[in-house]
Every structure is written in C-alpha cells, then in structure tokens.
Amino acid sequence: MRLKLPDSLKMSVPARKVVLLPDAHFFCRAVPVTENATPAEAAAQVELALEALSPFPPAQMYHGHFWRPGAKHACVFAAYRKRFTTEQIESWAEAEAVLPTFASMLGAPIKHLTTLLLWSEKGLTAINWNDVSDAPVSVIARDLPPEPTEADRAALRSAVLLESGGPRTVVEPATAPVYDAMARGDEFIFRCDPLTVEFTREQLDVLDVRDKEELAARRRSRSRDLLLWRVLLGCAAAILLAASLDVALIGGRLWQKGRMMRVELQEPVVAKILMAKNLSTRIDELSTRRMRPFEMISMVADKKPASVTFVSATVTNLYTLDVEAQAATSTDLDAFRSALSSNPGFASVEFKGNRLQNGLTTFRVVVTFRPEAFKAVPQS
Amino acid sequence: MKAFFLSRLFREKLLLLGLILLAAVTWLSSASGRTARFWRDFRATSVVLEGQRELLAQRSQIEAEAKAAVEHLEPAKTFDGVRLQAEVDAIAKRTGVINYSADNVQTERVSQFSMNSMQLQIRNADYATLVKFYLELSKQAPYIGIEQFRLSVANFKHGVSMRVSSVEIAK
Numbered sequence: 158m159r160l161k162l163p164d165s166l167k168m169s170v171p172a173r174k175v176v177l178l179p180d181a182h183f184f185c186r187a188v189p190v191t192e193n194a195t196p197a198e199a200a201a202q203v204e205l206a207l208e209a210l211s212p213f214p215p216a217q218m219y220h221g222h223f224w225r226p227g228a229k230h231a232c233v234f235a236a237y238r239k240r241f242t243t244e245q246i247e248s249w250a251e252a253e254a255v256l257p258t259f260a261s262m263l264g265a266p267i268k269h270l271t272t273l274l275l276w277s278e279k280g281l282t283a284i285n286w287n288d289v290s291d292a293p294v295s296v297i298a299r300d301l302p303p304e305p306t307e308a309d310r311a312a313l314r315s316a317v318l319l320e321s322g323g324p325r326t327v328v329e330p331a332t333a334p335v336y337d338a339m340a341r342g343d344e345f346i347f348r349c350d351p352l353t354v355e356f357t358r359e360q361l362d363v364l365d366v367r368d369k370e371e372l373a374a375r376r377r378s379r380s381r382d383l384l385l386w387r388v389l390l391g392c393a394a395a396i397l398l399a400a401s402l403d404v405a406l407i408g409g410r411l412w413q414k415g416r417m418m419r420v421e422l423q424e425p426v427v428a429k430i431l432m433a434k435n436l437s438t439r440i441d442e443l444s445t446r447r448m449r450p451f452e453m454i455s456m457v458a459d460k461k462p463a464s465v466t467f468v469s470a471t472v473t474n475l476y477t478l479d480v481e482a483q484a485a486t487s488t489d490l491d492a493f494r495s496a497l498s499s500n501p502g503f504a505s506v507e508f509k510g511n512r513l514q515n516g517l518t519t520f521r522v523v524v525t526f527r528p529e530a531f532k533a534v535p536q537s
Numbered sequence: 538m539k540a541f542f543l544s545r546l547f548r549e550k551l552l553l554l555g556l557i558l559l560a561a562v563t564w565l566s567s568a569s570g571r572t573a574r575f576w577r578d579f580r581a582t583s584v585v586l587e588g589q590r591e592l593l594a595q596r597s598q599i600e601a602e603a604k605a606a607v608e609h610l611e612p613a614k615t616f617d618g619v620r621l622q623a624e625v626d627a628i629a630k631r632t633g634v635i636n637y638s639a640d641n642v643q644t645e646r647v648s649q650f651s652m653n654s655m656q657l658q659i660r661n662a663d664y665a666t667l668v669k670f671y672l673e674l675s676k677q678a679p680y681i682g683i684e685q686f687r688l689s690v691a692n693f694k695h696g697v698s699m700r701v702s703s704v705e706i707a708k
Contacts, residue, residue, distance in 0.1 A: 440606040443680075
C-alpha cells in the first residue's frame with residue numbers, strides 16, 4: 158500500500174507541459190536505416206534522408222523522427238518553420254517537448270497491418286503499420302472542411318482508409334491523443350482511449366521537433382540538474398546517516414550507562430581480588446624470593462678495582478642492582494667491566510652515563526643477576 | 538520531491554543544495570565526532586569490563602593462591618604494624634645502629650592476612666654495622682622482608698633507605 162501525503166503538505170510542482178501540434182502541418186516519410194545502427198547513427202541517417210527528400214534545408218524545418226532500435230526504417234516528420242507564428246514558438250519555451258499529435262501514438266501497442274485513425278477537431282490522421290516492430294509505412298493527415306457534417310467525416314474516413322490501402326485492422330479511438338500531465342514519474346504518458354503510450358525522456362527528445370541545438374542545450378541543462386539532484390540525494394543520505402548515528406548514540410549511551418554501573422558495582426570486589434593477588438605475590442616474594450641487597454653489593458664489589466668507589470646502590474627489583482660509582486683511574490673502568498662481564502652469575506652488565514671530570518670518572522653500572530647466582534650465597 | 542527540485546530555477550536549486558550540503562556536513566561531522574568519542578569510551582569500558590570479568594573468573598584461584606602463600610607461615614610469628622616497628626627497633630639497638638628513623642607505616646588487608654610495611658632510614662652508619670643489621674633482619678625471614686633498598690655513601694658514612702615489610706596472619 159502506498160501512503161499519500163495530504164494535499165496541504167504536498168510541494169507545489171508545476172505540471173510538465175507537452176505541446177501537441179496539428180498533424181496537417183507536417184509531412185511524414187519512412188526512411189531506411191542501416192542494420193545495427195545506434196540511435197546517434199539513426200539520427201544522422203534520418204537527417205541526411207530529410208535533406209534529400211525535403212524542398213527546404215533542415216535548418217528551415219522543425220523535424221523529428223521515430224525509430225525503434227533494430228528497426229529497418231525510421232518515421233521522419235517535418236514542418237516548414239514559417240507555418241508557425243512567433244507567439245506559438247515562444248509558448249514552446251516552457252514545454253518539455255513539442256511534437257505533432259500523431260507522433261505521440263507512434264509507440265502505440267498495435268498489431269501487424271493496422272491503421273490507427275486519430276480524429277481531431279480539424280481533421281483525421283491515419284498511421285499505417287505493416288510490421289509493428291518497424292516504423293509506420295505511411296502517415297496520412299487530412300483536414301475536414303469548415304463546419305463539417307457527419308457525412309463529411311464519413312467521406313474523409315473512407316478516403317483516408319482508401320489511401321492507406323490494403324486490408325487492415327482499423328483502430329479508431331474515440332478521442333484525440335492527449336498528454337497526461339497528472340502522471341507522476343519520469344516517463345511521459347499519452348492517452349488516446351483505449352491506447353496508452355509511454356515515452357522515456359530520451360525517446361521524447363527524438364520526437365521533439367524543435368531546433369536541435371536548443372534541444373542539446375536543454376539536455377546539457379538536464380544533465381547538470383540531474384547531477385545537482387544526485388548531490389542533493391547524497392546530502393540527504395548523509396543527513397539520514399547523521400540522524401541514524403544520533404539515534405544509535407542515544408541507545409548506545411543508555412547501554413554504556415548500564416555497563417558503567419556494572420563496572421562501578423564490581424569495582425570494590427575487583428579491588429579486593431587485586432589486593433589479594435598483589436599481597437599473595439608479595440608474601441610469596443618475601444618467603445621464597447627474598448631481596449638480597451647486601452649480597453648483590455658484595456658480589457659486585459668483589460670485582461671492583463681499588464680505585465673504584467661506590468657512591469650509591471639501589472636495588473630496583475629482586476635481581477637488579479643499579480650502582481653509581483666513581484673511578485680515580487679511568488683504565489680501571491675497563492678492567493671492572495671485563496671482570497663483571499666474565500661473572501657467570503650475572504645475566505647482564507650495563508655501563509651507563511660515563512662522565513670524566515678532573516681525572517675522576519663517574520658512571521653507573523646496572524647488573525642483572527641470574528636467580529641461581531644466589532644459591533652459592535649462604536642463607537642469612 | 539525530485540520533480541519539485543527539478544522544476545526550480547537554477548539559482549534556487551543551487552541555494553537549496555547549498556543549504557542541505559551545509560546541514561549535511563555540519564550534522565555529519567558533529568555526529569561522527571560524537572560517535573568517535575562514544576566508541577572510545579565504549580572500548581575503554583569494554584577493556585575494563587573484560588579485565589574485571591577475568592579477575593572475577595580467577596577469584597577462587599587467587600584466593601586459593603593467597604591462602605597457599607600464607608599456609609606455611611605460623612600466625613604466632615607474624616608481625617602486625619606495631620610489632621614490626623618494635624622488632625626493627627630492637628634489631629637496630631642490638632646491632633649498634635643509632636641514627637635511624639621509621640615512618641610511613643602502611644597496612645594492606647585482605648580477609649585472611651595483611652601486609653604491613655614501613656620506611657626505614659639509617660644515617661651515618663658504617664658498612665659493617667649495616668651488614669650486621671641486615672643479617673639480623675634477615676633472620677626474621679620470611680615474616681619480615683625488604684621490598685625497596687637504596688644505599689648511599691658520603692664522607693665514608695653510609696645511609697640506607699629501605700622499605701621493610703611484614704606479613705600478619707589473622708589469628
């Protein structure tokens with residue numbers, strides 16, 4: 158079910174306008190088109206054919222054509238420009254398309270060997286098809302006399318059918334073709350009860366008889382507008398995304414609030430567990446892996462040359478001693494390094510920040526002990 | 538909507554598009570900023586919750602380990618904060634350490650036991666006296682232990698700063 162907006166909420170959109178011109182102004186021919194031609198090639202071939210068959214150059218005519226992709230013929234129609242007044246032409250500026258009335262029925266769903274009779278106030282037009290997949294073989298438009306009687310109409314009908322030739326199925330709608338301006342969507346719909354014909358924008362452009370350069374400019378303008386519309390759609394999508402994010406954030410914040418409450422509720426219990434873990438580690442260290450600062454100092458001091466004196470010693474963890482020392486003889490530093498490095502009880506020996514001032518070398522040595530280094534040291 | 542937009546004049550289209558573009562950029566950038574901040578908080582909370590979950594899952598194991606850590610200790614030989622200070626004072630006096638101070642006594646307690654610690658400063662002592670004090674203190678292991686240690690020398694006198702800790706088991 159499609160929901161409809163109330164009229165008061167609907168945006169005011171001017172109805173699309175299509176101008177249907179009198180058929181009698183136009184002459185119409187079926188011209189051959191090469192096989193597998195593209196729409197652009199077909200248009201070029203139609204223009205060449207028109208030049209050949211028209212007494213006027215194409216620039217002095219309003220012309221259009223109808224061609225189904227793959228068809229062997231195109232139906233070209235043209236009118237001398239001077240048959241239209243300036244006022245008429247000016248009124249076309251706002252129109253989406255300008256075409257002869259019969260052209261609106263060229264895409265009609267009919268069968269082979271059919272004649273479609275289109276009555277208007279001033280005359281009758283017959284569109285004759287031999288093959289529905291091809292263009293009509295002929296279009297015959299004839300005017301009624303002024304103030305026509307039923308007999309005039311019947312006579313005109315007979316004459317036109319006779320001119321159309323051959324035995325044909327005759328389709329004769331009761332009304333003249335009209336453009337359905339109320340129809341929504343991108344397609345252009347023409348109605349001629351009981352027939353309904355839909356044209357796409359591109360198909361209608363080909364039928365449009367106006368100046369081709371002007372139509373090209375309109376097409377460019379439409380492409381630009383379409384681009385703007387797509388950018389607008391992108392922006393609308395971005396706004397929708399932002400709105401969705403904000404809505405999701407509202408839900409997310411509620412969820413997050415619950416999680417934060419859970420964290421706060423668990424915090425005291427977790428703190429107790431952490432403390433128990435920490436204390437058990439410390440007790441384990443106290444009872445099984447004691448810190449042995451003097452043993453460490455003694456093991457390092459045993460290797461020190463006489464000129465080296467310790468300024469401070471810091472135990473940074475169970476197995477690391479950081480000593481700040483001075484050496485009166487700088488060459489002793491090397492000897493000290495060698496002596497420490499050769500001790501298998503040390504995992505690493507690192508000398509740092511050597512500084513020489515007034516013959517006194519100040520340095521730091523960081524010694525990391527192997528756990529088994531203390532096994533030889535008697536328990537205190 | 539499309540028909541409405543396409544039926545506008547070019548300048549109206551541009552104006553409409555500009556306004557919507559501005560709204561989209563402003564809203565989206567602020568919403569993405571808020572989302573990024575929320576996501577950071579959310580992930581941080583997830584990490585905390587995961588850590589808590591793991592700890593809670595290990596609760597019985599940690600408590601068992603804590604129990605095991607003090608199992609081999611005799612409650613009667615453990616020291617509370619006051620007894621720790623008194624014991625260190627007695628050892629200092631026995632070993633000839635004169636210039637010393639003890640402060641910053643702290644107690645951390647869990648259900649089965651507690652850890653007491655204090656900061657001990659010894660100043661102007663000779664090295665032999667310090668070693669003697671250390672050896673005496675070590676005799677109280679594992680009930681008393683050293684957790685931090687720094688020795689410094691100035692004018693042939695030694696100073697020590699250490700954190701001494703003791704275990705106390707609830708009787």
